[in-house]
Amino acid sequence: IATSAYVVATCRPNAPWARSYSVFFKLALAVLLIRLVFAVLLGSPLPGTHVIVTLPEIPLPDWAQGIRLGGKVTVETVLIAFYDGLRLATLLICVGAANSLANPTRLLKSLPGALYEIGVAVVVALTYAPNLIADVQRLRAARRLRGRPDTGFRGLLQVALPVLEGALERSVALAAAMDARGYGRTADVPPRVRRTTTALTLGGLLGVCAGTYGLLTADGGTYGLPVLLAGVVAALAGLRLGSRRSPRTRYRPDRWDVRAWLVAGSGAAVAALLTLAADRMPEALNPGVIP
Structure with missing residues (x-):
């Protein structure tokens, strides 16, 4: 959490989607507090010996057996x-950091042509929440400058309507921009190439699933890795062939510089360390609370 906060504070751009980290952070705190409140009120089936406080227990009918309201609250x-x-x-905070740092335009440019249409839908969905948050913050600041209330139920209603109107206008503008840029046009590809692309993509995905399952099971260690590699190769070949259906031109292509290598290497290093820790020291990732 501290690392993500530092990275966001130092690398966050001045863009609408970069202001969503604080909202995700507050949402994560709310989730943590709700989980603690539920644990205190409903208890836990795990035993505990260190009692913090004993709450009044509410008797429940027979059909609600297994549910407890109140009672002993233990440290465990x-x-x-x-x-x-x-x-x-932590997952929510990391998602918020990704929303704050990721540039949707660069993300869309990095996708292969076969995933361009899906990528547009994903990018639009990812940028919806940050833009909505930016609109809410802008309207609340404008209401405060005018001396109008921006909190409470009345303030929420008066802010929600302009936000909804702005979202609809942005959707219409986005549709017009996509239509003007020729979004959705496809090139003429022979039927044989289309069938080959579909077979390679589906076969590759099935191979990846089967290989991953083999690596996770005890009996699939012999065939898991070869099937996984074959699936990855087939899926990449299918994506390569599928890119022919979407003719794309690149203006100022995004270069893979030293900073990009460092970011990718950091993610790979963290994944490798977590895998090694899960294999060598699993108790460190799941600390026990019951003596």
């Missing part, structure tokens, strides 16, 4: 809830 229960909530909160 709170720690388990804290660890579970912290995992989900």
Whole structure:
């Protein structure tokens, strides 16, 4: 969490999507608090010996057996809830960091031609929440400058309508821009190439799934890696052939510089360290709370 906050603080661009990190951070804190409140009120089936406080227990009918409201709150229960909530909160914070740092235009330019249409839909979906948050912040600041309330139910209603109107106008403008740029046009590709592309892509994805399953099971260690590699090669070949259907031109292509290598290497190093830690020291990733 500290690393993501530092990276966002130092590398965040001045763009609308770069302001969503604080919202995701608040959402992560809310998730963590809700998990702790549920653990305190509903308890946990795991045993615990260090009692913090004993709440009044509400009796429930017979059909609600297994559910407890109130009772003893132990240190072990709170720690388990804290660890579970912290995992989900960390995921939300990392997603917020990715939303704040990722440039949708660069992301779309980096995709192969076969995934261009899907990539446009994903980019539009990813940029919807940051743009919505930016609109809310802008309208609330404007209302504060005019001396109008921006909190409470009334302020929420008066902010929600302009935000919805702005979202609709942005959608219409985006559709017009995509239509003007010829989005959706495809090149003439022979049917044999289309069938080959479909077979390679589907076969490659099935091979990746089967190879991954083989690597995760004890009996599939012999065939898991070859099937996985064959699936990756087939999927890449299918994507290569599928790129012929989407003619694209590149203006100022994005260069793979030293900074990009460092970012990619950092992610690969973290993944390798986590894999090694899960194999050598699994107890370090899942600390115990019950003595």
